[in-house]
Amino acid sequence: MTYEVDLAIPVEDALEDLPQQGYMEVMEVIAGVLVRPGSWPPLGGWDGAVVFGARSWVAFTSYVDGIEVYDIGWAG
Template identity: 65%
Template sequence: MTYRVDLAVRVEDALAELPADGLREVMEMIAAILARPGSWPTAGGWDLRFAPRSWVAFVAYADGIEVYDLGWAG
């Protein structure tokens, strides 16, 4: 099954401001989340995932996720 990922406007803005290594880490984390739908909370639920220098907050839906916030400690 193909899943979708939506990005909140502030997430799109934050991604545009990240350095290359930050963008890579965050995008890899989003891809890893998307690839494991069994690890998502139930539809409508939210979760927060961490990488070495970043975090991503998302809401799960039946057909994908919406990333509504992220952070970078670079």
């Protein structure tokens, strides 16, 4: 199944401000989330989840067709 990723506007802005290494790591974390839908929080609710990379994190919620990333961070 193909899933969609929606990025909240502040996340889009934050991605633009990251250095290349940070951008790549955050995108890898998002990709890792997509391939493990069993680890997503309950669909369509108010629950969210946070997944960590080596120096980054991604906060998201889930829906039937994918995830919405509402916050990211990178300790660069």
